[in-house]
């Protein structure tokens with residue numbers, strides 16, 4: 156514990172002054188109405204920039220004194236574009252799916268008049284007597300926000316706001332401690348790396364701190380290679396300073412003087428916001444020489460990846476930073492001992508680093524009080540796929556899959572049937588319905604044959620084919636294999652060919668044994684995690700959904716009716732109303748036509764299986780169906 | 792390619808080189824900047840970068856071909872990217888890619904002969920919740936449907952073929 160005397164040392168005092176100045180600049184703001192528009196990438200993809208423009212235009216046109224601010228991602232991506240309106244006299248309200256029209260109405264009705272349009276409000280941000288808060292919904296109730304707490308609430312391009320929320324206080328505290336003490340605190344918290352493997356962060360830092368050699372480096376791994384995960388992106392876009400603070404503390408703890416943030420190429424907005432954050436931190440003396448008057452110096456640079464999944468692997472990432480192709484190398488030596496340019500280097504994931512300021516501020520005991528004994532803290536998941544409420548969620552480790560999918564995620568879209576979740580991306584596996592009550596943490600997932608990975612969680616329903624999923628992941632890893640290890644390069648190719656054959660109805664009964672054997676060989680014969688884990692999706696789908704493979708092979712049928720070569724589209728004459736024409740209009744290939752009796756039908760020769768007619772056929776008819784095995788005669 | 796253009800490109804590469812310290816570790820950022828400015832990595836440009844950094848041409852080439860992001864040919868005026876990450880694939884991204892391929896009559900990774908459109912696949916742009924996602928000239932769009940593909944192309948001035956025209960007439 157700190158005594159009053161140590162708290163008065165320079166860094167803390169300088170920090171308090173900084174924070175005070177920041178708060179002074181913000182005081183006037185709190186009395187004015189404020190509109191916050193979530194403009195992270197997900198918001199933008201849903202049209203948030205148009206919403207933003209509409210607010211600005213309407214406010215100017217009406218000469219209102221209202222501030223408009225861009226914020227990051229609240230996590231409820233299914234409701235993007237999201238807007239928060241704060242008007243004195245009212246609790247701040249969150250609105251979902253705010254298009255330009257709603258934006259103009261909110262200005263007219265709420266900002267000019269006093270009707271908060273509660274009919275399209277989603278929740279209030281603070282407890283009040285009028286309207287439920289996020290915590291009154293199952294999602295908010297079961298969530299525990301630590302590193303996502305400020306996401307979507309503060310302006311990521313404005314350091315003052317982070318400072319106002321105690322940002323960089325943990326850095327100030329760390330700088331007045333002995334670096335060894337900082338490492339000890341992180342060790343005591345039992346924080347485990349969120350980049351995939353769950354390696355104890357304190358231990359990694361200690362190794363690096365004790366390793367001989369200067370300079371030392373710190374690297375933030377923001378490569379987020381798992382296709383289907385976006386938490387790191389959301390964190391960087393919504394609260395970049397939190398990651399910087401964690402990285403600064405890591406550097407101080409291990410004695411590093413230079414650091415990099417390695418961001419994947421597909422995240423231009425994250426890069427932009429990080430660069431702004433770095434500039435602002437530099438201006439305030441939180442980065443660069445003699446940080447907060449402590450004598451500790453660190454410089455940080457953003458490095459953009461170039462689109463290679465394997466570069467998320469730490470040794471490949473280092474090779475890439477050095478300007479070489481991202482090919483992994485043998486470990487040991489681990490980067491903590493010999494990393495970038497052969498120097499001791501700590502590499503941590505975005506989320507791992509984001510926890511660090513919280514641990515230093517609230518103490519290791521607080522952190523260990525969340526989650527499970529061996530995996531303390533929270534887990535951040537990206538919920539995607541067939542779940543109703545897609546988005547970024549943060550729950551304590553040890554939350555069951557059922558709670559995550561059905562309570563937090565709101566169940567399966569369109570009331571369909573749950574089939575499985577994919578967790579851990581291309582290195583992970585699937586968890587079937589029998590695993591719904593599994594309390595998820597690093598170790599339980601490993602035992603279940605999956606992997607925490609980065610936290611990408613894709614939910615599947617009865618319409619998703621497990622063989623196709625396995626094929627998809629293998630196609631991905633096969634493409635991304637750097638080619639160094641023969642088994643990874645050629646074994647995955649063989650496996651992919653077999654899987655492709657099965658999805659096309661050309662599978663042979665002996666294929667499954669062969670797949671199983673090849674999977675073992677690829678695992679055993681690969682150097683890095685990419686090859687070692689590439690067979691996981693195949694193994695776990697084979698384990699839990701073997702019958703689906705068998706049906707493909709034995710009957711030439713895809714039970715989920717997803718594999719395109721094994722289905723035909725068909726219009727059930729009895730269900731077709733004759734009166735509407737939408738299916739004909741929706742067909743990009745002119746395959747749907749009107750029979751002389753007025754009923755629609757599909758010319759199988761022309762059908763490209765784009766699914767358009769099935770989607771457009773009005774729900775009260777549902778005349779278009781998929782048939783497997785394919786039947787060329789149907790509809791002809 | 793006419794010489795003048797080549798000259799122009801090399802001048803731009805030289806300017807980029809002047810802004811960096813010429814260490815081998817800067818190879819990737821320099822190539823990224825070249826591509827940002829020229830939209831691709833011209834062969835002569837890569838040679839020049841290699842010579843300036845003291846890296847053999849073959850090593851520059853190995854870096855340029857290792858990373859998916861680098862292009863060795865100029866792209867089309869409009870760049871269409873279709874996400875085929877897990878979420879997008881499961882939500883029908885492959886169908887969207889199919890639609891673009893069919894309309895533009897090119898395969899993914901190719902450019903139309905008139906250099907107006909190039910089509911690429913990407914693995915997750917981080918908007919998985921809005922799957923399937925496309926990125927058209929840097930603008931990300933979610934929940935894309937096959938019909939929307941025609942809308943996107945029309946917005947880019949793509950001349951629909953007769954079949955497409957007829958579909959529109961019937962809608």
Ligand SMILES: Cc1cc2nc3c(=O)[nH]c(=O)nc-3n(C[C@H](O)[C@H](O)[C@H](O)COP(=O)(O)O)c2cc1C
Nearest residue numbers: 348349350376379380467468469503504507684685
């Ligand atoms: C093929 C492969 C891809 C990886 N991709 C990532 C990634 O995208 N992001 C990440 O943080 N870690 C990734 N890792 C894990 C890193 O190698 C490393 O363990 C991690 O960055 C360490 O940080 P942590 O201790 O904070 O988890 C990957 C590993 C492998 C084998």
Ligand code: FES
Nearest residue numbers: 874876879918919
């Ligand atoms: S899978 Fe397409 S955006 Fe993530």
